[in-house]
Amino acid sequence: MSAATGPLLEARGLRSGYRGSMVVDGIDLDVGEGGLVAILGRNGVGKTTLISTIMGLVRPYSGSVRLAGRELAGARPDAIARAGVGLVPQGRRVFAPLSVEENLRIAVRRGRAGRWTVERVYELLPQLAERRSHRGDQLSGGEQQMLAIGRALLGNPRLLLLDEPSDGLAPAAVRGVEQVITGLRAEGLAVLLVEQNLRVAFALADEIVVMQKGRIVHRSGTTEFRRSPDIARRFLGVA
Ligand SMILES: Nc1ncnc2c1ncn2[C@@H]1O[C@H](COP(=O)(O)OP(=O)(O)OP(=O)(O)O)[C@@H](O)[C@H]1O
Ligand SMILES: [Mg+2]
Incomplete structure (x- = not known):
């Protein structure tokens, strides 16, 4: 397949870990232009390590990560960001002593x-505009998540990696995050979403991928996945 017709993100045989340990153990994953793929899996199966490897924060032992046909495996995180990959990290990681x-x-x-500017982020996320002089650590969890998303957008990504954006948030804040992601998709942004909240994954994703011990053990369209509760029970331990 040529770069023009292939998926936006194409990972093949990706392996990585820490000091020789194998945490991501042969992952093949595609995200289409404008698509949203959700990665599910229990704690410690390697979801964040996979995201970190795509972003270049963890160096792959082997395998390939292509963005629009361009090889990124082994490149530094700043080069991968400039190629068009943005990360909203697990735990949000805003700078606490600095203002919004x-x-x-x-x-x-x-x-x-690119087209994302601070003013445009404030238009998308008006709650940040209201808090622009507040310190990072004076924000609610939901506001911190919005700030983390705003920060990632300012890199003008073509692909946004979101690592458990709903984690620890109140239901209203989770809905706010969902609305923002839905709006970004409507503008054509492709998203790879790690999510433990099944409801959020179902509401947003076209495709569901389940990880276990560093491998993908199931993948299907979201509608099909929802019709197979045995899969969720088997791999995720939920009803
Ligand atoms: N920086 C690190 N150094 C060494 N080992 C690590 C590091 N980060 C993660 N690990 C190990 O790699 C494995 C996978 O961790 P990872 O954070 O990728 O899982 P996860 O699926 O994102 O989990 P969670 O759902 O809790 O966020 C775990 O055994 C973890 O202890
Ligand atoms: Mg994680």
């Missing part, structure tokens, strides 16, 4: 140029 505005300005300096 400063958090966003730093992201502008690090990202690649």
